[in-house]
Each structure stands twice: as structure tokens, then as C-alpha cells.
Amino acid sequence: MLLCLTANHRNASLDILERLSVGAPTATRALVDDEIFVSGAVVLATCNRFEAYLDIDEPLTGGEAVAAESVIEAMADASGVSVDLLRASVAVHQGADAAAHLFAVTSGLESMSVGEDEISGQVRRALDAARADGLTSSELERLFQKATHTSRGVRNRTQLRGAHRSLVRLALELASSRVAEWAAAKIVLVGTGKYAVRTVEALRARGAGDIHVFSPSGRAESFAAQHGLIPVSDFVAAVAEADVVITCTADAVVHADAFTPGRRVLVIDLGLPRNVDPAVGAVEAVELLDLETIRLHAPLAEFSAHAAARAIVGDAATEFHADREAGPAITALRGDVLSIVDDEIARARSRGAGDEVEAALRHLAGVLLHRPSVRIRELAVEGRIDEARAALELLHGLSIEAPGAAEDDGLWATA
Numbered sequence: 001m002l003l004c005l006t007a008n009h010r011n012a013s014l015d016i017l018e019r020l021s022v023g024a025p026t027a028t029r030a031l032v033d034d035e036i037f038v039s040g041a042v043v044l045a046t047c048n049r050f051e052a053y054l055d056i057d058e059p060l061t062g063g064e065a066v067a068a069e070s071v072i073e074a075m076a077d078a079s080g081v082s083v084d085l086l087r088a089s090v091a092v093h094q095g096a097d098a099a100a101h102l103f104a105v106t107s108g109l110e111s112m113s114v115g116e117d118e119i120s121g122q123v124r125r126a127l128d129a130a131r132a133d134g135l136t137s138s139e140l141e142r143l144f145q146k147a148t149h150t151s152r153g154v155r156n157r158t159q160l161r162g163a164h165r166s167l168v169r170l171a172l173e174l175a176s177s178r179v180a181e182w183a184a185a186k187i188v189l190v191g192t193g194k195y196a197v198r199t200v201e202a203l204r205a206r207g208a209g210d211i212h213v214f215s216p217s218g219r220a221e222s223f224a225a226q227h228g229l230i231p232v233s234d235f236v237a238a239v240a241e242a243d244v245v246i247t248c249t250a251d252a253v254v255h256a257d258a259f260t261p262g263r264r265v266l267v268i269d270l271g272l273p274r275n276v277d278p279a280v281g282a283v284e285a286v287e288l289l290d291l292e293t294i295r296l297h298a299p300l301a302e303f304s305a306h307a308a309a310r311a312i313v314g315d316a317a318t319e320f321h322a323d324r325e326a327g328p329a330i331t332a333l334r335g336d337v338l339s340i341v342d343d344e345i346a347r348a349r350s351r352g353a354g355d356e357v358e359a360a361l362r363h364l365a366g367v368l369l370h371r372p373s374v375r376i377r378e379l380a381v382e383g384r385i386d387e388a389r390a391a392l393e394l395l396h397g398l399s400i401e402a403p404g405a406a407e408d409d410g411l412w413a414t415a
Contacts, residue, residue, distance in 0.1 A: 001056045002143065004098035005071050005090045008049035008110065012089040014292040016081055018273045021045040023079030024052070031074055032135050037067060040137025042144065044126040046119065047167065047272040047291055048111070051126075053102065053144075055137040068092050099143060100317035106147040107154040109309055111167075118167065118198070120151045143320065150316040158309045168195070168202045168248075171268055171294050176206070178266050178287060179244060183207040188232060188242040190214050191249030192223035195270065199248055200227055212238055216252035244268065247275035259283045322380035329388050330373050332398045341365045 007016060024043045031041050031054070040055035052075070056067050076086045093101045104110050106123045127144045130136045179185055187208055189196060192215045203211060213220050214232040224231035232238040236258050239245055247254060248270040255277045259265060261284040269276035269290040281288030345358045376388045392398040 002095055002098040002139065003054045003056055003067050003071075004093040004101055005052045005054075005068060005075075006049065006093070006101065007086075007090045009295045011091060012050070014272075014290075014295070016079075016086065016089050017045075017048065017050055019079040019081050020050040020075060021047075021272055023081075024050065024075060027074040027078035028052075028130075028135060029133060031071060038070075040130075040140045041135050042126055042130040042140055044105075044123060046122050047270070048295065049105070051102070051105065053098065053140060055139045057137075096317050096321035099146070099320045100313060102143060102147045103150040103313045103316050103320075104310075106151040107309060107313055108151070109154070109313065117155075118195075120148065121194075123147060123151075139324075142323075146316060146320050150313060153312050153316070154309045157312060167294070168198050168270065169205075171270060171289065172202055172206060174294060175244070175266060175268055175289055178289075181207075183209060185243040186210045186212070186241060187244045187246065188212045188214060188235075188238045189229070190216070190235070190245070190247040190252065190254065190275065191271075192217075192219040193249065195248040196223070197227070199246055199270070200229070203246075212242070214238060216249060239265070247271050249275055253277055254280060256280050256283050259286050261285065318381055322377060322385075325385045326377045326380035326388070329376050329385065329392060329400050332400050333372060333376070333392060333396065334369055336396050336398060337365055337369055 007020060009017075024045050028041050028043050031038050037056050038054050039057045042053045044051040044053075052071055054067060054071065072087050072090065073083055075081075076083045079086075101110070102123075106120050108117060108119050111119055123144065127136065127141075130140070176182075182203070185208060187203060187210060189199060189203075189211060190213075191199075192213065196213070200211060210230075212230040212232045213224050213227075214235045215223060220231040220233070223229065235254075239258050240260060240263070242265055244266045245254070246268045250271065250273075252275060254267070254269075254275060256279040259267075259280060264285045265287075267276055267280055267286060267288045269288065272291060274290065276288060276290065278288070278290075280286055281290075341361050345353075345361055348357050348361070376385070379385055379388045389400045392400060
């Protein structure tokens with residue numbers, strides 16, 4: 001059974017999201033190692049959302065509620081957030097709804113900037129991290145692979161393609177009312193990671209050319225050479241001459257004493273956890289634009305998702321759930337047919353038949369299995385999988401138990 005707990009820019013404060021992004025990695029392994037009914041977990045923590053996807057395999061009474069509460073308690077403890085506050089800040093999805101939610105997230109339909117393209121890469125990296133830690137399961141692998149495939153379909157088949165607005169571009173759009181001319185602005189960028197690369201691209205798209213880069217970890221020289229920027233070694237001296245400071249790094253926090261009171265400068269903090277101490281916004285003439293401000297003032301209506309994209313996500317979720325329902329029936333049919341084929345191959349070999357006979361029989365079995373397998377999937381999508389099971393029992397004598405049958409018997413009834 002799939003379970004998703006999500007806290008995002010719509011239902012949680014930036015402070016909670018920030019705490020979760022720091023604490024979640026330490027809690028994930030404990031969920032899989034210590035909770036006997038959690039067989040896999042993938043955690044996605046970004047600047048405006050936290051997602052925990054769990055594969056639960058034990059038919060405990062009230063299992064969904066028990067699992068959700070276990071995750072909330074573990075994440076609250078690791079993040080320093082009260083259980084009650086975290087419980088009030090998360091939404092819970094299960095089964096097909098969990099799949100639909102992930103597909104929408106991966107396609108950028110749930111982002112602060114709808115259609116943004118960073119999220120699909122963040123989802124892939126979350127799965128890669130879970131793999132590296134040995135925390136995934138076959139069901140989660142299938143779920144996340146389907147999510148990636150769905151996001152490609154949304155980009156390729158809807159008007160969102162080519163119109164993605166990343167969070168960086170959204171921040172610069174909001175900042176444009178404060179920057180008279182980007183081409184004349186002196187900009188100091190803090191950070192040298194992938195987000196910094198996106199920021200440089202977005203700045204240049206607006207005509208900015210005087211871009212300086214500072215790296216708390218000492219990578220400014222190489223990053224500047226690679227991207228045609230000016231490296232900075234003295235951050236305070238660079239800020240004293242800057243018009244705009246943009247932070248996107250995990251390695252530092254900028255404090256108020258780096259700024260001169262009375263000197264006008266715009267500070268854009270794109271980091272989570274925060275790269276800029278909120279006290280910076282209280283320095284005279286310094287304006288701080290952080291993720292919380294972006295969330296509150298972004299023109300979200302402008303970025304409404306197209307109905308076609310939502311339809312693609314809905315269809316993908318239906319197919320994912322149908323494949324799970326159809327899987328046992330298809331596997332049973334294949335096993336029955338291939339068992340018969342194996343017996344025939346053994347008899348043929350006993351009479352001196354060679355490899356070409358085996359190849360021909362296996363090819364014929366594949367051809368014969370294709371059409372009923374497709375039809376079983378179609379029936380699952382139509383909600384008629386019981387008819388397929390009944391037909392297999394009648395024609396082949398196969399008794400097939402529905403996946404998650406314990407759930408249907410009420411063993412997973414939610415509290």
C-alpha cells in the first residue's frame with residue numbers, strides 16, 4: 001500500500017518546511033529499519049514542499065492511520081516541530097491518490113510556480129538518494145518511474161511545454177519592480193551549485209551582465225571561469241558595492257552586519273534552509289525578498305495549469321493503479337501458460353527436438369498471451385478486473401486474490 005504525507009507552500013509555513021528539510025534525512029532510515037510495516041520510503045524536501053512516500057506491506061488493523069502517525073512522530077522528533085503542529089500541517093494521500101499526487105508534483109502542477117521544471121529533477125534525485133541508502137522498494141521504484149514518464153508527457157503534450165517558469169525566474173519577476181535596469185545592476189551571487197547555474201541563466205535572460213560570485217566553500221574561481229563571471233573573495237566588500245545580492249547555497253548564512261545601513265540593496269534569498277538571517281530585512285534601506293515573500297506575493301493565477309495536463313496526470317494515476325490490480329491476474333495467466341509450454345518443450349526434447357523448437361514454442365506463447373494481457377489491463381482501467389479474475393478461474397481454474405485483499409476486508413480501516 002502506498003502512503004504519502006505532504007506539507008507544502010499551501011498548507012505549511014516556511015519555517016516548518018525549513019525544519020523538515022533539515023530533519024527528514026535523519027528520520028527516513030529509522031522509519032524503514034524500525035517500523036516493521038514500512039518496507040520502503042522516499043523523501044522529497046525542496047524549498048516549498050516536503051513529501052514522504054511510504055510502501056507499507058503489513059496488514060495491521062488501522063494500518064494507514066498507524067503509519068501516518070508514525071511518520072509524523074518521527075519527522076517531528078527529527079525536525080524539532082511539535083507533533084500537533086506537524087499533524088495540522090500535513091495532508092495524507094493513499095493508494096491511487098498518492099500516485100496522482102506524485103505525478104502532479106513531478107509535472108510541476110503543484111509547484112508555487114506552476115509548470116516549473118526543477119521539480120522533476122528534484123524528484124529523480126530523491127529516488128536516487130533513497131536507492132543509495134537502500135530505502136526503496138519495487139513498488140516505489142515503479143511509482144517514481146511512472147511519475148517521470150508522466151511529467152515528460154505533460155511537457156510534450158500540453159502548452160506548459162516551453163513555458164516553464166522556475167522559482168528563480170518567478171523571484172526575478174517579483175524583483176523587477178525594485179530593479180530599474182538589470183543590465184546596469186551589480187549583482188553578487190552566493191553559491192555555485194545547480195541552482196546557482198539556473199540563477200545565472202535567468203539573470204542573463206533579463207539582460208544582467210555584471211555578475212559576481214562568492215562561494216563559502218572556495219569554488220568561486222572555478223565557477224566564475226566556467227560561466228564567465230567575476231569571482232569574489234571578500235563578500236562584505238562586494239556587498240558594499242552591490243545593487244542585488246542573491247543567495248542559493250547550503251553552505252552559509254548571511255547576517256545583518258554584512259550590510260551598510262542606509263545603502264539601498266535588494267537581497268533575494270532562494271535557499272532552504274534560509275541563507276539570509278531575517279534580521280537583514282530590518283537593516284535600513286535593505287529589502288529582503290525571501291521564499292516566504294515570494295509565496296505570499298506570487299501571481300499564482302497567471303500560472304494556472306492547463307486542464308489537459310491534469311487529465312494526463314489523472315489518466316496516468318488510473319493506469320498505475322490498474323497495473324497493480326491487473327498484475328496478479330496477468331502473472332497467474334502467464335505462469336499457467338508457460339508451465340504448459342515448459343512441459344511441451346521437455347516432451348519435444350525427449351523426442352530429439354532442438355533449440356529451434358523451444359524458441360518457436362516460446363514465441364507462440366508470447367503471441368498468445370499478448371492479447372489477453374492487454375485486455376486484462378483494459379478491464380482493470382475500466383474497473384472490471386473482477387470479470388477478468390472470474391474468467392481466469394472459469395477457463396483456467398486459476399484462483400487469483402486481489403492485491404491488498406486485507407484492505408478490502410477492513411483490516412486497513414482508517415481511524
